Amino acid sequence: MLLKPIHNSNRRTTSYFLSSLGKYFSTSRQSAVDLASKDGEMRIFLVAGEASGDAIGSRLIAALTKLSPFPIHIAGVGGSMMAKHGLKSVFPMEDIAVMGIWELLPHLNKFQVRLKQTFEAAISFNPHVIVTIDSKGFSFRLLKQLRARYGQKGPLHFHYVAPSFWAWKGGEARLKGLSEFIDHVLCILPFEEEVCISNGLPATFVGHPILEDSLDLNSVATEKGWKVQGNADMFRGKYGISSGSRILSLLPGSRLQEVTRMLPIYSKTMNMLKDSIHDLMIVIHVAPNKHVEDHIKRTTNEWPTPIVLVPGGSPHTKYDAFSASSVALCTSGTAAMELQLARLPCVIAYRAHFLTEWAICYKAKIPYISLPNILLNSPVIPEALFRHCSPTKLACLLTEVMCNEGVREEQVVAAERVMELLRPPQGGSLSFGNTASTIAARTVLYYQKEKLYGSPACDPRDPNCVVNPFRKNPLVIEGSKEDKEAEREKEDDTPEIIIVGHRKMSR
Numbered sequence: 490m491l492l493k494p495i496h497n498s499n500r501r502t503t504s505y506f507l508s509s510l511g512k513y514f515s516t517s518r519q520s521a522v523d524l525a526s527k528d529g530e531m532r533i534f535l536v537a538g539e540a541s542g543d544a545i546g547s548r549l550i551a552a553l554t555k556l557s558p559f560p561i562h563i564a565g566v567g568g569s570m571m572a573k574h575g576l577k578s579v580f581p582m583e584d585i586a587v588m589g590i591w592e593l594l595p596h597l598n599k600f601q602v603r604l605k606q607t608f609e610a611a612i613s614f615n616p617h618v619i620v621t622i623d624s625k626g627f628s629f630r631l632l633k634q635l636r637a638r639y640g641q642k643g644p645l646h647f648h649y650v651a652p653s654f655w656a657w658k659g660g661e662a663r664l665k666g667l668s669e670f671i672d673h674v675l676c677i678l679p680f681e682e683e684v685c686i687s688n689g690l691p692a693t694f695v696g697h698p699i700l701e702d703s704l705d706l707n708s709v710a711t712e713k714g715w716k717v718q719g720n721a722d723m724f725r726g727k728y729g730i731s732s733g734s735r736i737l738s739l740l741p742g743s744r745l746q747e748v749t750r751m752l753p754i755y756s757k758t759m760n761m762l763k764d765s766i767h768d769l770m771i772v773i774h775v776a777p778n779k780h781v782e783d784h785i786k787r788t789t790n791e792w793p794t795p796i797v798l799v800p801g802g803s804p805h806t807k808y809d810a811f812s813a814s815s816v817a818l819c820t821s822g823t824a825a826m827e828l829q830l831a832r833l834p835c836v837i838a839y840r841a842h843f844l845t846e847w848a849i850c851y852k853a854k855i856p857y858i859s860l861p862n863i864l865l866n867s868p869v870i871p872e873a874l875f876r877h878c879s880p881t882k883l884a885c886l887l888t889e890v891m892c893n894e895g896v897r898e899e900q901v902v903a904a905e906r907v908m909e910l911l912r913p914p915q916g917g918s919l920s921f922g923n924t925a926s927t928i929a930a931r932t933v934l935y936y937q938k939e940k941l942y943g944s945p946a947c948d949p950r951d952p953n954c955v956v957n958p959f960r961k962n963p964l965v966i967e968g969s970k971e972d973k974e975a976e977r978e979k980e981d982d983t984p985e986i987i988i989v990g991h992r993k994m995s996r
Contacts, residue, residue: 520937521645524617525559533933534616534644535565535576536607536631538585538624540743540776540801541823543568545649545698545926546622550574552930564614566607569777569802579610583778585627586744600627608634616644618933623650629670636670647933649675651685651692656863658854664688673936675929678864679910693932693949696925697911699826704919706808714905716832719808727809728797734770735815737762737887738833742820743776743801745784750840751820752788757880758818760793762887770795772810774824777801816891818883825859825870829904834897836886837862837872846875861907869903 525531533553537546547570554561554574563575568582584603608631611619619635621628625648632646648671654660665688667674674692676682685692702717709718725732739755741748763769771794775785782800789796799810811817811831819825821839828835837859841849857863859870871886873879890896912919921927931949 520935521618522558522934524645525557528617529559530562531557531559531618531934532562532564532614532616534611534614534619535563535567535571535622536620536624536628537565537567537571537582537622538627539582540568540586540778542622542624542650543570543582543777544823546571546576546620547574548698548701548924548926549620549622549649549929549933550576552924552926553933556927556930557934564610564616579606581779583745583780585624586778587626587746603627604630604634607631608638611635612638618645618647620647620649620933622648625652629667632670645933645936645938646670646672647675647936648673649677649929651676651678651681654684655680656855657852660854661688664690672938673932675932677911677925678860691936691938693928693936695928695932695949696923697826698925699823699830700908700911700919701924701926702804702808702827702830704921704924706804711832714908716904717808717811717830719805719810719812719831721809721813724806724809724813728772728799730770730797730813731768734768735766735891736770736772736810736813737891738810738814738817738828739771739773740817740819740822740824740828741773741785742822742824743778743781745778745780747820747839747841748776748781748784751838752785754838754840754878754880754883755818756789756792758883758887761880761884763794765888766891770797772797772799772814774799774807774810775801816887818887821858821872825861826907829861829907832901832904834890834900835870836883836890837870837874838878838883839872839874840878841875850875861903864907864910865903867903869900 521531521533531553533550535546535550537543546567550561550563550571551574564579565576566578566580566582566585567576568578572578580603584599587600604627607627611631612635619632621632628648632648635643636646648667651674652660652663652667654664661684664685668690672691674681674685674690676685676692676694677697679694682692682694703715707718707720708715724730725734730736737759741751741755759769759771771792773785773789773796775782775798777800785798789798799806801807807827808831811828811833814833817828817833817835819828819835819837821837825835825837839858840846855863857868858872858874861870862868862872871890873882873886890900928949935949
């Protein structure tokens, strides 16, 4: 459908133009692109509090830069990966990489200082959009303070990675209050969007960012599906590991508190394994966290088995190590999903402060801690949690996974099911147009708090979703990208708005 051309020759025409837009767009809340149009640039304030959030943030910045009709200017808090895209962090991200209830207490003062610094930096930057990534304890406090400062007229608030409401008793009920300071949630699990929306919290399922590793690395098809394939021979050669050695990949975590707690357990586990597994070589994957790096280097000198430290920040080296490994031992987290991509059988372990463990046992409503088991509702990956996380237990589980071909096969087959559940919402093969980062970027750029009257908003999961009010064409058009009418041009410079992929609007 092609609407009547709109010319800007006088005030009455301008009024007609604005009133015509009002039929289709909410004027009570503008998109980020609308807000940025007044300044000719897009200012985005991002906050990531740990390594996984840093990786998500770096990819989001890249997608925003590619899709935004305006130059992108960024500020906020992040790590080394976001720094590669131009972010100068307000302070080291590691300062807020704390998880747990009682674990936070010793760091509370620093936490409050960093929160104040971040708040002041956001105010000074005057952003059009604020995107917080995971780390809900810090993120939600920041967003509450900013909403209290600006009210509803301030920048749009997005939170990337929904809080795990599904894991806790009464979790869904707590979603209702989040809409007071969060405008939209970018969900990475397929069942989260519907629950958020039903509780009054706007949300979009964008897919899981970990799948994007398959675009950056060597993704190969196998008879059991596809996987990310590294170069095992190159890894062994680089680190001088003989072809006969059995490699165990150890992923102790990305936060100092969990690494400090888990490494002594892992050291004793390796001591038990070295006698039963000939030529055992331990490859420790070190997260890109300065505090973690220093601690691991300090404490692993006297381990009972030969070790290789692999620095974080290089996905290629990480997946090369995975391909060379027979098994992995992983502190629960994003690393478990990376192992699924590599189809490397593993064991999941986790311990926390005993009061935090008690609170989790009391409040949790699901029996698993690793995302693959949660998605499949099955203990496909062995988990050793809390008081059951002992060196003896871990050594037993690792031996079985390394030596029992049936157990290994079950994990590999299950990994393909997990990846299917996390694939892009629109289906099909993964490409830039339907990655989590691209869908998240479209949502950040074009989401409006109140949707179009008489029509659903353009779905950011559709690669054809375009809302572009800044071209010279003076037409308001509704139709598909292929509609020849949408390519018609006029001579004057009145803006054009194209709404792609909508059904006809009701009159």
